[in-house]
Amino acid sequence: MAYSIPLFNLNFDELEQQAALETIKSGWISTGPKTAEFETKFASMLNVNHAVALSNCTVALHLAMKLVGIEPGDEVICPSLTFVATCNSIRYVDAIPLFADIESVERPVICPQDIESKITKKTKAIVVMHYAGFPCDMDAIMDIAHKHNLKVIEDACHAPLSEYKGKKLGTIGDVGCFSFFSNKNISTGEGGMLVTNSQEYYNRAKLLRSHGMTSMSYERAKGHATAYDVVDFGYNYRMDDIRASIGLVQLDKIQADLDQRAIVRKEYITQLSSKPDIIIPFKNHSDFTSNYIFPIVLKKTEAEKRDVIRDMLATYGVQTSMHYPAVHRFSVYQKYYLELPKTDQMVNSMITLPMFAALSKENIFNITSLLS
Numbered sequence: 001m002a003y004s005i006p007l008f009n010l011n012f013d014e015l016e017q018q019a020a021l022e023t024i025k026s027g028w029i030s031t032g033p034k035t036a037e038f039e040t041k042f043a044s045m046l047n048v049n050h051a052v053a054l055s056n057c058t059v060a061l062h063l064a065m066k067l068v069g070i071e072p073g074d075e076v077i078c079p080s081l082t083f084v085a086t087c088n089s090i091r092y093v094d095a096i097p098l099f100a101d102i103e104s105v106e107r108p109v110i111c112p113q114d115i116e117s118k119i120t121k122k123t124k125a126i127v128v129m130h131y132a133g134f135p136c137d138m139d140a141i142m143d144i145a146h147k148h149n150l151k152v153i154e155d156a157c158h159a160p161l162s163e164y165k166g167k168k169l170g171t172i173g174d175v176g177c178f179s180f181f182s183n184k185n186i187s188t189g190e191g192g193m194l195v196t197n198s199q200e201y202y203n204r205a206k207l208l209r210s211h212g213m214t215s216m217s218y219e220r221a222k223g224h225a226t227a228y229d230v231v232d233f234g235y236n237y238r239m240d241d242i243r244a245s246i247g248l249v250q251l252d253k254i255q256a257d258l259d260q261r262a263i264v265r266k267e268y269i270t271q272l273s274s275k276p277d278i279i280i281p282f283k284n285h286s287d288f289t290s291n292y293i294f295p296i297v298l299k300k301t302e303a304e305k306r307d308v309i310r311d312m313l314a315t316y317g318v319q320t321s322m323h324y325p326a327v328h329r330f331s332v333y334q335k336y337y338l339e340l341p342k343t344d345q346m347v348n349s350m351i352t353l354p355m356f357a358a359l360s361k362e363n364i365f366n367i368t369s370l371l372s
Helices: 014-026 033-046 057-067 084-092 112-117 138-148 199-208 217-221 241-272 303-315 331-336 341-349 361-368
Strands: 050-054 075-079 096-100 123-129 151-155 175-179 192-196 294-298 350-353
Touching: 014 241, 033 050, 033 192, 033 241, 050 057, 050 199, 057 084, 057 151, 057 175, 057 192, 057 199, 075 084, 084 096, 084 123, 096 331, 112 138, 123 138, 138 151, 192 199, 241 294, 241 361, 294 303, 294 341, 303 341, 303 350, 341 350
Parallel strands: 075 096, 075 123, 123 151, 151 175
Antiparallel strands: 050 192, 175 192, 294 350
């Protein structure tokens, strides 16, 4: 179906085309100078010590587990209201996911109190996901982590440049992970970034992303090394320079894009606030945020009725989604199922409406007028 108002649009133009073409013409297209430049610029924008560009965010989450020392049989507390990759990364290292509920449908982020209630002697880490670009209660979560000697991994896929009390999301815990998938605020088609303030984690992440090799092809091509050793059991998780060159252009665009998304969000709130049967998560949030998606929650509505409304919106050319199906209800996670009533309420009654910088006031009116 062709939608007159899509869920998102790709913020690409001739600048990304030119950047990719110039990199291709340079003769170096794998991991090299553009990747290093992208890492440096991203770290600077987040005011974090280190950034490691990777092939996607899923592998960033996997490396994060390795860096903080998660081993088979360890427990890692995580949300169920997230994309499944957040939780899959725990299983990649043969650890056990312990699902925690959200705070509420008004704040659908992992609940600190539920986190603490699920800590056992086997618990080694907490994974948080900053849903829609809005922060989890990081003060409470970091206090819990310090109290119980736990590591904190931030899934900040939704949250480039989002802030929590003056700090960028992804830089508060031990490791932060970002996505540059095609529908993200910053897109390179596929791609991810791992950030950390730890020199130890940074050094090991660079090794692990390229087979545990002590030098990479670009260094050897430039004469900085003539041989290499393999000192760790690593992976092929590298980003290439073509994608990095696109990412550099995207970083130049990101602030203006996020500023415009804030205007779009404000207009949505203005037009939806008079509708008593609709809850707007994070409605009164004031810190700067990426506004990656715009979710709403329909009061006293279950999945079947919600799906009827989504189908109706589609007939009028409005594309919607739902972020996300609950991971704890997937078949592959049946063994780890826990009762999460607030997460279930959110999943059964939420709709993700279109959100992108170019969404017009007229578009927003056309969408909201269809919602009773």
